[in-house]
Amino acid sequence: MLLKIASDFSSTPGPRRRSEGNFSGEEFRQRILVPKLKSAMDAGRELVVDLDGTSGYGTSFLEEAFGGLIRNNGYSLTELQRAVKFVSNEEPDLLKEIDEYMCEAHERLSQ
Amino acid sequence: VTLSLGMLAGVLIGLSITVYPGVDLQGAITLGNVVQAGTTLFVGIAVASYLQPQTASDRKEKEIVFRHFDVAIDALSTLEGSIHNGVLVDINAQLKKVSGTCSAVSNLVTELEFSAEVTSKCNVAELLSQLRRLATHTPIDATDQPAVADATVLDGRIRYSDSRAALITTRIQQTRMRLLRAQMAVNKA
Numbered sequence: 001m002l003l004k005i006a007s008d009f010s011s012t013p014g015p016r017r018r019s020e021g022n023f024s025g026e027e028f029r030q031r032i033l034v035p036k037l038k039s040a041m042d043a044g045r046e047l048v049v050d051l052d053g054t055s056g057y058g059t060s061f062l063e064e065a066f067g068g069l070i071r072n073n074g075y076s077l078t079e080l081q082r083a084v085k086f087v088s089n090e091e092p093d094l095l096k097e098i099d100e101y102m103c104e105a106h107e108r109l110s111q
Numbered sequence: 112v113t114l115s116l117g118m119l120a121g122v123l124i125g126l127s128i129t130v131y132p133g134v135d136l137q138g139a140i141t142l143g144n145v146v147q148a149g150t151t152l153f154v155g156i157a158v159a160s161y162l163q164p165q166t167a168s169d170r171k172e173k174e175i176v177f178r179h180f181d182v183a184i185d186a187l188s189t190l191e192g193s194i195h196n197g198v199l200v201d202i203n204a205q206l207k208k209v210s211g212t213c214s215a216v217s218n219l220v221t222e223l224e225f226s227a228e229v230t231s232k233c234n235v236a237e238l239l240s241q242l243r244r245l246a247t248h249t250p251i252d253a254t255d256q257p258a259v260a261d262a263t264v265l266d267g268r269i270r271y272s273d274s275r276a277a278l279i280t281t282r283i284q285q286t287r288m289r290l291l292r293a294q295m296a297v298n299k300a
Binding site for chain 2: 012013014015016017020021022055056057058059060061063064067071090091092093097
């Protein structure tokens with residue numbers, strides 16, 4: 001199952017929280033990511049998140065969207081690593097960054 | 112001009128030999144001498160014709176790398192302006208442009224088989240990752256690290272504390288200097 005942020009959400013991702021401006025990471029997670037992830041997991045399929053095609057991401061957007069899955073939505077790190085695959089041909093470094101945010105969120109919860 | 116000068120020099124040398132015949136060729140030239148002279152001439156022409164396109168190709172490749180360096184350095188300057196204005200979407204866009212161009216430079220020097228030293232100087236990914244974090248990270252909650260908590264966002268605009276803004280400026284200057292040094296390294300290679 002494919003989730004392309006540029007077409008399914010916005011080509012101009014914004015800040016961390018809804019209260020901070022349009023197209024926030026929080027809005028993306030709550031309105032788009034969690035429902036898609038849930039239906040992919042229910043169907044036993046992998047969710048492919050395509051990061052290409054946007055004007056660029058701030059670290060807070062990515063942290064809130066993907067780290068927030070662990071912090072706010074109760075998903076485990078291993079569950080996400082198994083169920084979600086990220087694609088970024090334009091900025092391959094983002095993949096490592098997202099992995100770090102999910103690991104950091106996992107560590108924070110473990111403490 | 113070169114051709115004309117060459118012809119003129121040829122005529123002058125010819126005249127001087129006619130007036131002062133200093134070389135007596137009678138009986139001095141063997142078949143071996145002719146073969147040796149022919150071989151020397153052939154090798155000279157072959158080496159020149161091989162080296163000329165090679166040098167032109169190297170110069171062309173470096174020009175392509177330099178053009179990418181220029182775009183990256185320009186994008187860094189635009190990023191400074193975006194950070195001053197604080198519109199988060201613009202900052203993200205400029206960071207993506209800088210990152211994309213720098214990664215293109217890095218890929219190019221690897222593909223063009225520059226030395227490991229030059230390739231390593233052209234890799235600024237770590238600096239850019241730090242810059243991205245400094246320019247766009249806002250606190251997760253009140254317990255987030257104080258070092259990065261001094262930025263707030265309202266209506267899509269980010270405002271930095273003076274210390275955070277100074278850190279961002281320093282990091283941009285460091286990145287620019289690294290790119291200039293990398294450009295010099297490519298030029299010397």
